[in-house]
Amino acid sequence: MDFETVMPVLRRLSLEAGDAIMEIYTSDDFDVRAKPDDSPVTAADEAADALISAGLKAAFPDVLCVTEEQAASHSQAADSFFIVDPLDGTKEFVHRRGDFTVNIAYVENGTPVRGVVYAPAKGRLFFTQADGTTVEETGDFDKDTVGTVKPLSVATPDNNALMVVASKSHRDQATDDYIGKYGVKDMTSAGSSLKFCLVATGEADLYPRLGRTMEWDTAAGHAVLLGAGGHVVRFDDHTPLTYGKADYANPFFIAYAPGVDLKAA
Structure with missing residues (x-):
């Protein structure tokens, strides 16, 4: 191409x-x-x-x-x-x-x-x-x-003072419990794929998504984050999130800047 x-x-x-x-x-x-x-x-x-x-x-x-x-x-x-x-x-x-x-x-x-x-x-x-x-x-x-x-380039994270972004419309207790495993300086919320973009700009370090998404929800933001040096991995085993899956459904995932010490599910 x-x-x-x-x-x-x-x-x-x-x-x-x-x-x-x-x-x-x-x-x-x-x-x-x-x-x-x-x-x-x-x-x-x-x-x-x-x-x-x-x-x-x-x-x-x-x-x-x-x-x-x-x-x-x-x-x-x-x-x-x-x-x-x-x-x-x-x-x-x-x-x-x-x-x-x-x-x-x-x-x-x-x-x-x-x-x-x-x-x-x-x-x-x-x-x-x-x-x-x-x-x-x-x-x-x-x-x-x-x-x-x-x-754009992702930030260099401080694991004792992370900036976290979470969903505005789909926030739940499981997400809050997972975020609670980290040292968080501040949190913000955003809708749509803007959450990926906030990590890409360095405005956030970590975006965990413990909820249903489809590949069309995430692919463009994922590409934007990759091009800024970030990563997107599955929540369960921290392997890269891939596309072209059956029915185009995503598992839970984590988007983050390199250097964030990812916690186990």
Whole structure:
């Protein structure tokens, strides 16, 4: 895959999807429906999904695209594929909290090697460059021209004073009990894949997730974190979290900066 070609497409599609999402987000009202698994879906999810999937298929017709909003794609598999969550953090969107993202990633042999995470309501755009390193872009986000970028690198953690980020909508006692095993300086919460990005920027050292997630929820943030020098491992045995699993479901996992002394499950 020629990432010099791929990354501008992923970046542009994420920005275009963000525009479609914000048009609905800033409207007076929007409908919220329940999917078969009882998770919420809105017209914003569907508009962003249609835009991204059409764009990927036009640019890369021979590459599988797995997307949350198209159930038929969930039964398909390939060694390399795009995986998309057009609106990650729908609950945050519905409650107008702003912590939602557009997630687009490219997975190669089980690893999300490139990705884009765009938080349109927060004006934050994170992506891996063609060489795999991660940056955060600032500015007006011109769709065809990359603006000012800041290279990202994870922090050097102090195991006696860790910065921990946890889910805003899915926090539970098991997560709190696990976090209690660490020396914590401070904690913050965030929605969607922004949690991976906070570790990538050095704003947090550790993000444990003891709850159900799907690969489209995590792949783009995972790629962003890898490109900043971080790691994502399974919670149970601390082996790398891989992609292309049966039904695209994730086990519990831990995202962290190297140097964090991981505790046993």
